[in-house]
Amino acid sequence: MRFRMHAFAPTMHVLDSIEALRAARRALVGTVAFVPTMGYLHEGHLSLMRAGLQRCDHLIVSIYVNPTQFGPNEDLSRYPRDPQGDRLRCEREGCALLFMPSNAEMYPTGHATHVSVSGLTEGLCATSRPGHFEGVATIVTKLFNIVQPDVALFGEKDYQQLAVIRRLVRDLDLTTEIVGCPIVREDDGLAMSSRNRFLQPEDRLPARSLHAALSLAADAWAGGERDAGQLVELARTHIERHDGARVDYIECVHPENLRAHERGRLIATDEGAIMALAVFVGSTRLIDNMRLDGPTHDRPADRAQP
Numbered sequence: 197m198r199f200r201m202h203a204f205a206p207t208m209h210v211l212d213s214i215e216a217l218r219a220a221r222r223a224l225v226g227t228v229a230f231v232p233t234m235g236y237l238h239e240g241h242l243s244l245m246r247a248g249l250q251r252c253d254h255l256i257v258s259i260y261v262n263p264t265q266f267g268p269n270e271d272l273s274r275y276p277r278d279p280q281g282d283r284l285r286c287e288r289e290g291c292a293l294l295f296m297p298s299n300a301e302m303y304p305t306g307h308a309t310h311v312s313v314s315g316l317t318e319g320l321c322a323t324s325r326p327g328h329f330e331g332v333a334t335i336v337t338k339l340f341n342i343v344q345p346d347v348a349l350f351g352e353k354d355y356q357q358l359a360v361i362r363r364l365v366r367d368l369d370l371t372t373e374i375v376g377c378p379i380v381r382e383d384d385g386l387a388m389s390s391r392n393r394f395l396q397p398e399d400r401l402p403a404r405s406l407h408a409a410l411s412l413a414a415d416a417w418a419g420g421e422r423d424a425g426q427l428v429e430l431a432r433t434h435i436e437r438h439d440g441a442r443v444d445y446i447e448c449v450h451p452e453n454l455r456a457h458e459r460g461r462l463i464a465t466d467e468g469a470i471m472a473l474a475v476f477v478g479s480t481r482l483i484d485n486m487r488l489d490g491p492t493h494d495r496p497a498d499r500a501q502p
């Protein structure tokens with residue numbers, strides 16, 4: 197008897213029009229989880245898909261490199277793409293519908309409406325990426341209206357983005373439940389990112405220093421350090437010891453409102469603290485963060501090298 201692989205695997209449909217996606221989504225019986233991405237998928241993205249299918253009956257993934265969240269001097273044109281590989285990865289994860297729209301589909305001529313979330317979009321990444329979160333909020337609102345998901349999953353790697361989306365959903369009374377998922381890391385601690393493919397071999401050590409610096413700050417927190425200034429300086433000093441790493445920002449912020457903890461004033465333990473940072477390694481801008489008062493299993497054993 198011949199064995200036919202995938203004989204009973206449900207087929208994934210790849211769609212590029214809003215109309216086709218809406219029709220296919222309406223035909224799905226049961227709950228729908230949604231994972232919006234810009235593609236070049238890695239284990240971080242796949243972890244969101246798996247978390248989605250643990251919660252819902254069906255998974256919809258979008259792959260769309262959204263031009264409105266890139267600034268004029270950013271890496272839109274060289275953003276890595278692998279549509280064929282991404283299709284296979286989504287299919288293997290059990291994705292029902294893969295939405296891969298064009299720019300013309302998402303932003304037809306005359307498009308003039310933007311979604312802007314205030315407060316949370318000041319500081320951190322917004323300082324060096326003006327307009328970025330308006331682009332994110334606009335595309336996520338559009339995708340939610342198209343996909344109508346019960347649950348949408350986002351990575352804590354983009355911590356500010358997750359906070360903005362939670363705010364947006366509350367403020368606009370959207371019905372989608374937002375689930376944040378932990379950062380997936382390489383063995384050496386580097387947070388997985390599509391942009392890691394731009395790292396040269398000599399960039400690896402400075403790139404590792406982000407996680408090592410966050411771990412140092414979390415260790416200092418565990419040892420009783422509560423001065424945001426000291427925590428930030430500890431992380432900054434560690435990163436700046438590496439040639440080829442240039443700090444964009446390092447901040448110790450409140451986990452919900454993202455307000456920077458004032459330097460020199462002790463952080464009350466019940467306030468909680470996230471350390472968030474962005475660092476240029478070569479020409480690649482990497483971001484990472486860690487909950488300083490979080491569970492220690494967030495922090496694998498690789499500690500900062502002396």
Ligand code: AMP
Pocket residue numbers: 232233234235239240241243244349350351352353354377378379380381387388389390
């Ligand atoms: P992107 O394709 O970079 O727009 O990311 C799509 C989603 O994957 C976002 O919700 C990201 O936060 C999430 N993500 C990216 N990298 C990771 C990672 N290393 N661990 C967990 N989630 C991630």
